[in-house]
Amino acid sequence: MARELKSEALARSLREQMDSGELPPGAPLPTTAQLRDAGHSTSTIQTAVAILRREGRIETRQGARPRVLPQRAIITHSASYVTPVDGKRATWKSTLADLGMEGTQELGRVGEVEAPADVAAALEIECGESVIVRPRVMRADGEAVQLADSYYPLDLASGTPLARQGLVKGGLYGVLAAVGLTPGDTEEELTWPSPTQEEQERMRIGPDVCIVRQVRTTRVTDGRAVGVDVMVLRADRHRLRYHLPAQ
Structure with a gap:
């Protein structure tokens, strides 16, 4: 079994928070500073955000924090x-x-x-x-x-x-x-x-x-x-x- 990358683990953690309602639709993701304080590197954070954006779980806008998108049925x-x-x-x-x-x-x-x-x-x-x-x-x-x-x-x-x-x-x-x-x-x-x-x-x-x-x-x-x-x-x-x- 392939070892999970740090960026994949962070994306999974954020995804689970979205699924549980801890991060509901419209909520912003934790700030980069908060995620760094939790032990994640800047490159790990950027890659995790890119994964979630590619999956359609978040939207990103210049100058604003990424926000959780509603999941359509x-x-x-x-x-x-x-x-x-x-x-x-x-x-x-x-x-x-x-x-x-x-x-x-x-x-x-x-x-x-x-x-x-x-x-x-x-x-x-x-x-x-x-x-x-x-x-x-x-x-x-x-x-x-x-x-x-x-x-x-x-x-x-x-x-x-x-x-x-x-x-x-x-x-x-x-x-x-x-x-x-x-x-x-x-x-x-x-x-x-x-x-x-x-x-x-x-x-x-x-x-x-x-x-x-x-x-x-x-x-x-x-x-x-x-x-x-x-x-x-x-x-x-x-x-x-x-x-x-x-x-």
């Missing part, structure tokens, strides 16, 4: 990622753009891994059987707000863009169309666990930050599960909406 409709509207499904980028934010994603190493127990159960394969994983960190205005790790059976994903490093045009649905499969039902399960150490490190959050774990299983028309998305959402940044039509 990320409102998502699960159905919009599954059911096309005017021939298009929602994407992270389009969802965030509709909310006036920039949505970006950082793709980790794509490759074969042993299926975690819950993923294996959802895909109806043996625990530990190899699957393709596509791990991503989702960002809103530069801040990590969600993890999205997608798992696919080897026999489906091997030899397709799902198994290659890089973005996949059309995602899973594009690959299904290319191999002649038709999407069927999609299921979601929500839980509210504490973040694991790995999740804390990937999103740069503390152990007390509340998260929602959202597991989405996609099936084709014959009932076979062809994809499992395991998403970890910062609860303080997300609002999930579901439309449940009458029968």
Whole structure:
């Protein structure tokens, strides 16, 4: 595990004060003098401020102290990622753009891994059987707000863009169309666990930050599960909406 830089530790400390309400929206950050008195060097302070500004947590103006910005809610409709509207499904980028934010994603190493127990159960394969994983960190205005790790059976994903490093045009649905499969039902399960150490490190959050774990299983028309998305959402940044039509 990489050692945390002093500037990253200071940025994390200030971020935690914002999340706890100790530094509410509109409040100024501690002065440079106060932070120096706390043992931080000028270069550490400047870098930490730059990190928070890049994440969209603060605003800086010449001649004024940096101030905490309000954090806008990320409102998502699960159905919009599954059911096309005017021939298009929602994407992270389009969802965030509709909310006036920039949505970006950082793709980790794509490759074969042993299926975690819950993923294996959802895909109806043996625990530990190899699957393709596509791990991503989702960002809103530069801040990590969600993890999205997608798992696919080897026999489906091997030899397709799902198994290659890089973005996949059309995602899973594009690959299904290319191999002649038709999407069927999609299921979601929500839980509210504490973040694991790995999740804390990937999103740069503390152990007390509340998260929602959202597991989405996609099936084709014959009932076979062809994809499992395991998403970890910062609860303080997300609002999930579901439309449940009458029968």
